[in-house]
Amino acid sequence: MPGQHTLDETESQVATRLAGMNLDFEAMAVTANLFRAANAARNHMERTVLAKSNLTWTAFVVLWVAWIWETAETREIASEAGVSKATLSGVLTTLEGRGFVERKRGQKDGRLVTVELTASGKRLMKKLFPEFNKAERHVVRDLTSTEQLVAADTLRRITQAAN
Amino acid sequence: MPGQHTLDETESQVATRLAGMNLDFEAMAVTANLFRAANAARNHMERTVLAKSNLTWTAFVVLWVAWIWETAETREIASEAGVSKATLSGVLTTLEGRGFVERKRGQKDGRLVTVELTASGKRLMKKLFPEFNKAERHVVRDLTSTEQLVAADTLRRITQAAN
DNA sequence: CGTAGATAGTTCGGACCCGAACGATCTCAA
DNA sequence: TTGAGATCGTTCGGGTCCGAACTATCTACG
Numbered sequence: 001m002p003g004q005h006t007l008d009e010t011e012s013q014v015a016t017r018l019a020g021m022n023l024d025f026e027a028m029a030v031t032a033n034l035f036r037a038a039n040a041a042r043n044h045m046e047r048t049v050l051a052k053s054n055l056t057w058t059a060f061v062v063l064w065v066a067w068i069w070e071t072a073e074t075r076e077i078a079s080e081a082g083v084s085k086a087t088l089s090g091v092l093t094t095l096e097g098r099g100f101v102e103r104k105r106g107q108k109d110g111r112l113v114t115v116e117l118t119a120s121g122k123r124l125m126k127k128l129f130p131e132f133n134k135a136e137r138h139v140v141r142d143l144t145s146t147e148q149l150v151a152a153d154t155l156r157r158i159t160q161a162a163n
Numbered sequence: 164m165p166g167q168h169t170l171d172e173t174e175s176q177v178a179t180r181l182a183g184m185n186l187d188f189e190a191m192a193v194t195a196n197l198f199r200a201a202n203a204a205r206n207h208m209e210r211t212v213l214a215k216s217n218l219t220w221t222a223f224v225v226l227w228v229a230w231i232w233e234t235a236e237t238r239e240i241a242s243e244a245g246v247s248k249a250t251l252s253g254v255l256t257t258l259e260g261r262g263f264v265e266r267k268r269g270q271k272d273g274r275l276v277t278v279e280l281t282a283s284g285k286r287l288m289k290k291l292f293p294e295f296n297k298a299e300r301h302v303v304r305d306l307t308s309t310e311q312l313v314a315a316d317t318l319r320r321i322t323q324a325a326n
Numbered sequence: 327c328g329t330a331g332a333t334a335g336t337t338c339g340g341a342c343c344c345g346a347a348c349g350a351t352c353t354c355a356a
Numbered sequence: 357t358t359g360a361g362a363t364c365g366t367t368c369g370g371g372t373c374c375g376a377a378c379t380a381t382c383t384a385c386g
Contacts, residue, residue: 007319010231010243017231021292026311027299031204033318035224038201039245040325041194046344056343058372061198068173068180075334080173082202087373089336094371111334111381129184136190139325147317148189154306154314155196156170162203162302219373221342237365250343252366257341274351274364 007036034158041139048138049131053124058083060132062091066101066115067125074103074113100124170199197321204302211301212294216287221246223295225254226263229278230288236269237276263287 005013011032015025042057050060061081066072078088092115095101100121106112117125140148168176174195178188205220213223224244229235241251255278258264263284269275280288303311 005232005239005243007322013231017233018292023293023296024300026308026315027303028296029315030303030306030311030318031299033315033322034197034201034204036245037318037321037325038197040322041197043245044325051345056371068176069168070180073334076168080168082199082206083372084374085335086337086375090372093336106334109334109382113335129181130186133186133191136194137187139321140190140193142320142324143193143317145189148193150313151317151321152189152192152196154310154317155193155200157305158200158302158314159170159196159203161305162200162207219341238363246342247344248365249345249367253342256366269351269364272352272364276365 030158034155044139045132045135049128049135053128055128056091058087059091059095060128062088063095063100063117063121063125064129066117067122067129071114071116073106074115077115095121193321197318207302208295208298212291212298216291218291219254221250222254222258223291225251226258226280226284226288227292229264229280230285230292234277234279237266237278240278258284 011029014028045060046057050057055063058081062077062083065077065080069076074088074092075085078085081088083091092101092103096103099118102116102118104114104116106114140151143151174192177191208223209220213220218226221244225240225246228240228243232239237251237255238248241248244251246254255264255266259266262281265279265281267277267279269277303314306314
């Protein structure tokens, strides 16, 4: 598209512009492309799958985590969704308002809140997730099966190193 | 940490929970780990490098794009930073308020706005970017040089497929 | 038994995120 | 020359994002 730089142009400009500095260009390429790929994939999912249900990315992830574990505590959901407890509070308020989840105070430990999907929420995930998975397949369609396994493993190790 | 599931536990639960559905688990593993890795890496950078300059992730990326190209139009910056023009407007307002960038209306085309770093902004990037790059090295420290090259290439192809 | 310290979730303020709508500007065809 | 259509950036409303502060609850030690 006119006015925009291709990925190659950008990486070329970076190499030229920062040549004098003592930098690790390989590390830079990995992380820059990690964020680009995550961003592009997320935008694709939001555009093709989530928009029609008026779900944000994080709202979907939170629903997914609660769906996967059937009953989950908010501190667990926040951790697995990769958001703070403050953020999760707000997202759950939105999802609860739309009737997709229910929050319950723990009986044994009054500090804890557990979250369950409502019947409406379960129907939504059962319908939405196969479409989401189709979009996931779309973004990895240029990779062979072996490349996908290698990529998943490499990404796990990046996550571990960053935590 | 107590109460939190490990990555292995989560992936195991996913396999168990969704076994009956006709899903592509390899694609799922790639995208799930893509978002986890990006999120973990971003949190690491924000904690270790950006927090002390009171910069958000996106504010830093916007500064970086404008720094790399020396003079850039807002539509280009938005595209390369992966945010909408609406979002960029707000981020630039913040950065301009802090004295890091300057906006200028195009003389030839009154629709366009170009962005340049101020002297203060340039000093900040010159100081900050080597630290940022060190954090980048940290998150890929468990990968060999070859693995980094392969990873960067795989991620580029995911970005292309998603766009 | 009482209190200090820790943990959990919520609220607040400020920053980001985006689609839609708007005003301003540009281009091109009639 | 004019007007329709396109493009650009900003504003708005609603949602997200998080650290800090707060309230509530739990645990362990003296």
